[in-house]
Amino acid sequence: MTGQHFLTLQLINVFDDRVKHASCMVDNRGRRSIVQSIMNIVSTVSHAGPHRTDDIAGFDSHYVLPGDRSLGILLICDHARNALPEAYGDLGLPASEFDRHIAYDIGVEAVVNGLSQRLGVPAVLSCFSRLLIDPNRGVNDPTLIMQLSDGAVVPGNRDIDEAERRFRLSHFYKPYHRAIDAEIDAAIADGSPPVLISVHSFTPAWKGLVRPWHAGLLWEDDRRCSDLFIQALSADPNLVVGDNEPYAGGLAGDCMNAHAVKRGLPHTLLEIRQDLISDDLGVSQWIERLAVAIEAMIANDQIKDLVQ
Ligand SMILES: [Zn+2]
Numbered sequence: 001m002t003g004q005h006f007l008t009l010q011l012i013n014v015f016d017d018r019v020k021h022a023s024c025m026v027d028n029r030g031r032r033s034i035v036q037s038i039m040n041i042v043s044t045v046s047h048a049g050p051h052r053t054d055d056i057a058g059f060d061s062h063y064v065l066p067g068d069r070s071l072g073i074l075l076i077c078d079h080a081r082n083a084l085p086e087a088y089g090d091l092g093l094p095a096s097e098f099d100r101h102i103a104y105d106i107g108v109e110a111v112v113n114g115l116s117q118r119l120g121v122p123a124v125l126s127c128f129s130r131l132l133i134d135p136n137r138g139v140n141d142p143t144l145i146m147q148l149s150d151g152a153v154v155p156g157n158r159d160i161d162e163a164e165r166r167f168r169l170s171h172f173y174k175p176y177h178r179a180i181d182a183e184i185d186a187a188i189a190d191g192s193p194p195v196l197i198s199v200h201s202f203t204p205a206w207k208g209l210v211r212p213w214h215a216g217l218l219w220e221d222d223r224r225c226s227d228l229f230i231q232a233l234s235a236d237p238n239l240v241v242g243d244n245e246p247y248a249g250g251l252a253g254d255c256m257n258a259h260a261v262k263r264g265l266p267h268t269l270l271e272i273r274q275d276l277i278s279d280d281l282g283v284s285q286w287i288e289r290l291a292v293a294i295e296a297m298i299a300n301d302q303i304k305d306l307v308q
Pocket of ligand 1: 078136200
C-alpha cells in the first residue's frame with residue numbers, strides 16, 4: 001500500500017466513526033461525496049511536493065539532436081511531450097487531460113525530429129509536460145506553473161510551496177534552457193550564430209472562435225525571419241498563414257525573448273494548427289513543406305544574411 005492510499009483509508013475510517021456517532025445524518029450519496037472530497041484532498045497533498053531528486057531519477061528534462069551548426073539554424077521545441085516523472089502521478093488530473101493541448105503541443109515533436117534529420121540542423125526539445133512547469137514562460141510569470149488551464153483545475157499545482165517551485169525550476173526548466181544556451185554558444189564559437197526557429201502547435205478553435213490559419217509566424221520586435229517564412233509558406237495558395245497570429249509574439253522572459261531577443265539573434269516562432277500534424281501523413285507533409293522553405297532560404301543566403 002502506498003503512503004497516499006494509507007492516508008486516504010485512515011481519513012475515511014476517521015470520517016466513518018464520526019458519522020456513526022452523529023446518528024447517521026449523512027446518507028450514502030453524501031458519504032460517497034465526502035469520501036471523494038477526502039481522496040481529492042489527499043491526492044492534492046501527495047502531489048504538491050516538494051519532491052526529491054530520487055523521485056525523478058531516470059527522467060530526462062530534454063534532449064538535443066545534433067546537426068551541422070554551420071547551416072546557421074537551431075530548432076527549439078518547448079512543448080514536445082506530455083510526460084511527467086512517475087512521482088507526480090497525473091497532477092491530480094484525469095489522464096485524458098494529458099491528451100490535450102494543455103499538456104503539450106500535439107504533433108510538434110515528430111515535426112522537429114523530422115525537420116532536424118531532413119535538414120541536418122541541431123534541435124533542442126523538452127521532455128516534460130508544460131503542466132509541470134512551462135518552459136515558454138519567464139521565471140516570474142504567474143502562468144509558469146498553471147493552476148487553471150483552459151477550464152481544467154490542476155490539483156497538483158494548486159498549493160505547491162516555494163521549495164517545490166524551485167525544484168521544478170532546477171530540475172526541468174533550467175536544464176532545458178541551459179541546453180539551448182549551450183547550443184547557441186557552441187554555434188557562435190564555431191563562427192555561425194544561429195537563427196532560432198521555435199516550433200509549436202495551436203488548437204483549431206479557441207474560446208468558441210474558429211482559427212482560420214494553417215500556420216502562423218510570431219514575432220516581438222524583429223520580424224525579419226517571420227517575414228521570410230510568411231513569404232515562403234504563402235507561395236502555396238492553399239495555405240492561410242498568420243502574421244503574428246493566432247496571437248502576438250512577445251512575452252517578457254518567454255523562450256524567444258530569453259534566447260533570441262536578449263542575445264540579438266534573429267528568430268521566429270512557428271505555430272502549426274495541431275489537427276494538420278496529428279497523424280503521420282500530416283507530419284511528413286509539414287516536414288517536407290518546411291524543409292523546402294528553409295532549404296530555399298539557406299540556398300539564397302536569406303537566413304545567413306539575417307545574422308550579418
Ligand atoms: Zn507551445
